[in-house]
Amino acid sequence: MPSQNDDSGTPWGSRPQSPPDIDQILKKAIDRLKGSFGGGNSGKNNNGSVGKLLTIGLLLLIGLSLWSAYYTVPSDSVAVVQRFGMYLKDVPPGLHFKLPLGIDETTIVPVKRQLKQEFGFATPGARDPYQGARDGSRETQMVTGDLNAALVEWVVQYRISDPVKFLFEVREPAETLRYVSESVMREVVGDRTVDEVITIGRQEIEVEALVKMQELSTKYVMGISIDQVQLKNINPPKPVQESFNEVNQAQQSKEKLINEARREYNKVIPLAEGEKDQRIREADGYRIKRINEAEGDALRFNALFAEYQKAPEVTRRRIYIETMQAVMPNIESKVLMDDASSGLLPLLNLDGKKEHQP
Structure with missing residues (x-):
């Protein structure tokens, strides 16, 4: 039964004795390029330039891999890492590395930003x-x-x-x-x-x-x-917006008038209430004053009456003298008459007495 081989001619069931040499692989590639371009002596002269191009391409591939291997996560975000499309992990802010060439993919999500x-x-x-x-x-x-x-x-x-x-x-x-x-x-x-x-x-x-x-x-x-x-x-919708604005203006005017009326009410009514309370308090004070004065006069009269019963003449004379002391200073013109005399008593000018004193 014939054996099955891969493209390199090696049977699938056999294991190569040594890994393939990079130089051999490059040489085979160069030979294939020579065959595709007609081969010959001119191909031998171009081996060096083709090798340089391959080296540059290899370096560019390595640089691209390194450039895509690192990434930065902002301070207000996290990075969600996927490997071959499957969720792998969350990465905090900072500088991080990943597998290049599309193996790992990162998505920046701003979790701290509103x-x-x-x-x-x-x-x-x-x-x-x-x-x-x-x-x-x-x-x-x-x-x-x-x-x-x-x-x-x-x-x-x-x-x-x-x-x-x-x-x-x-x-x-x-x-x-x-x-x-x-x-x-x-x-x-x-x-x-x-x-x-x-x-x-x-x-x-x-x-x-x-x-x-x-x-x-x-x-x-x-x-x-x-x-x-x-x-x-x-x-409101544009077709009825003007009418709606007029209704709102009327409502605002109504509220304005109501507020002004309430302001006047709050200004006048509390003042009237205050004046009413003041008048009531004044009346209560006058009532209490009159009651206290009447009670005091009654007590004084009772006390005088008790003393009068003990000594009527003395009490009568003391009351007369106290009354005269209270009345006489309020009289402007004073004339003293003697009932027993038959003629006029010479005038004693009591009002001007102070004026003639040296």
């Missing part, structure tokens, strides 16, 4: 590197719970929490996040009226959308952690 996706608008220079083409006008068109249309713009800020899940668990995870975000936002906006969406319900919408987006991201094993959902501009 990424964001914008819906309905685009900030120049802030585009998500994982984000593909999109239709901004379509994704902002929503229907509220009271069957009104609204154009909602929002931003989702997220981080890559697990680079392996982000790369291998879900195909196009950033695009999946866009679909999840759009679906959740339509659901949350659809549960509220257009006035709530535009005015008082913005914060509740942001919180509820954040919770639901994170739940779906965890359910789909996307390797994404959502940090914040922030609503931007919320407008």
